[in-house]
Amino acid sequence: MKNLESFPPSLRHLSEPSRALSSNDNGIGKPVEEEYLDPLPVIDFELLTNDKTKLEEACKHWGIFRLVNHGIPSTLLTQLHNQAQQLFSLSYHSKQASCNATPVRYFSGTPALTPSGTALKSGSEDINLLEGFNFPLTQLSQFQSQLPVLESFRVLMVEYGKHLSGIATTLFEGMVKNLELKLEPSGSYIAENTGYVRVYRYPPCSNTDAGLGMEVHTDSSVLSILNQQDQVTGLEILKHHQWLTVKPIANTLIINLGDIMQAISDDKYKSVAHKVKLNNHKERISICYFVFPEEDTKIESSKYRSFTYNEFRTQVQQDIKTIGHKVGLARFKRP
Numbered sequence: 001m002k003n004l005e006s007f008p009p010s011l012r013h014l015s016e017p018s019r020a021l022s023s024n025d026n027g028i029g030k031p032v033e034e035e036y037l038d039p040l041p042v043i044d045f046e047l048l049t050n051d052k053t054k055l056e057e058a059c060k061h062w063g064i065f066r067l068v069n070h071g072i073p074s075t076l077l078t079q080l081h082n083q084a085q086q087l088f089s090l091s092y093h094s095k096q097a098s099c100n101a102t103p104v105r106y107f108s109g110t111p112a113l114t115p116s117g118t119a120l121k122s123g124s125e126d127i128n129l130l131e132g133f134n135f136p137l138t139q140l141s142q143f144q145s146q147l148p149v150l151e152s153f154r155v156l157m158v159e160y161g162k163h164l165s166g167i168a169t170t171l172f173e174g175m176v177k178n179l180e181l182k183l184e185p186s187g188s189y190i191a192e193n194t195g196y197v198r199v200y201r202y203p204p205c206s207n208t209d210a211g212l213g214m215e216v217h218t219d220s221s222v223l224s225i226l227n228q229q230d231q232v233t234g235l236e237i238l239k240h241h242q243w244l245t246v247k248p249i250a251n252t253l254i255i256n257l258g259d260i261m262q263a264i265s266d267d268k269y270k271s272v273a274h275k276v277k278l279n280n281h282k283e284r285i286s287i288c289y290f291v292f293p294e295e296d297t298k299i300e301s302s303k304y305r306s307f308t309y310n311e312f313r314t315q316v317q318q319d320i321k322t323i324g325h326k327v328g329l330a331r332f333k334r335p
């Protein structure tokens with residue numbers, strides 16, 4: 001692969017130079033246009049207030065849905081992906097050095113980071129075959145990067161972040177209304193200062209035994225908003241004990257409910273289990289936004305003992321460190 005040097009050393013053996021495909025191929029052998037039939041529920045953001053039932057059904061039965069007409073210009077989504085590609089094609093060493101003296105962090109081998117951005121690993125093994133950058137949204141306006149590609153990405157990310165927090169607020173309000181919850185104050189459940197965007201790159205790999213891009217998990221967030229603009233497959237969700245591919249369709253967003261949403265809904269809504277498989281032929285880039293409560297927000301539920309978001313996050317991190325994986329909501333289940 002021509003950009004082998006840009007991958008972390010631990011991921012370089014996975015890629016095969018002879019298998020790269022042209023850019024309009026999604027890596028599963030069919031033209032992108034034929035991929036429009038997707039099992040996921042589709043929610044039209046412009047019709048959200050008129051159609052409560054569709055949102056309710058999607059949250060109850062799926063915990064994940066595709067959002068269309070979300071209002072983010074397609075030029076911004078395309079620019080983000082192009083810039084992300086450029087950022088990742090820097091050499092591994094430049095990427096490591098690029099984040100010096102900035103709140104942005106570069107990581108590989110695990111998506112689990114401490115609140116200060118250090119990688120959380122339970123052993124020496126890299127179990128998640130990925131690399132990424134972490135952008136804490138509210139800190140992005142407070143610095144400028146000396147590296148031009150990171151600087152232009154930061155500027156785009158500030159704009160993208162504004163769209164995402166608006167979308168997350170509207171969706172969250174719709175869910176709270178459907179569930180008839182009385183949250184005080186409801187803004188503290190989707191706090192701006194704990195939100196971040198992760199930009200990931202997964203290497204191509206034709207060996208199915210090599211491992212996963214990202215292990216099976218549920219998100220710890222309230223909501224996550226995933227952007228798979230680059231049309232390469234990889235994301236799969238668990239539905240009725242079967243793994244379903246979440247098709248990459250340009251200009252649509254994937255909304256994923258997290259553990260906190262499941263808890264405050266008293267398990268009426270689901271935090272869906274998902275994983276990322278490595279694509280046979282192409283590297284895959286995804287841009288994912290996660291929104292969380294304020295640290296001291298109390299999560300009250302009939303199914304779980306009351307806990308603050310900070311307690312939940314600390315427990316998740318402790319489990320990853322000591323037993324190697326997240327236990328999540330099961331730790332807080334009422335007897």
Ligand SMILES: O=C(O)CCC(=O)C(=O)O
Nearest residue numbers: 200219226235276286288
């Ligand atoms: O890369 C993706 O599509 C999904 C990433 C993900 O599930 C996560 O970061 O929690």
Ligand SMILES: [Fe+2]
Nearest residue numbers: 217218219274
């Ligand atoms: Fe996830």
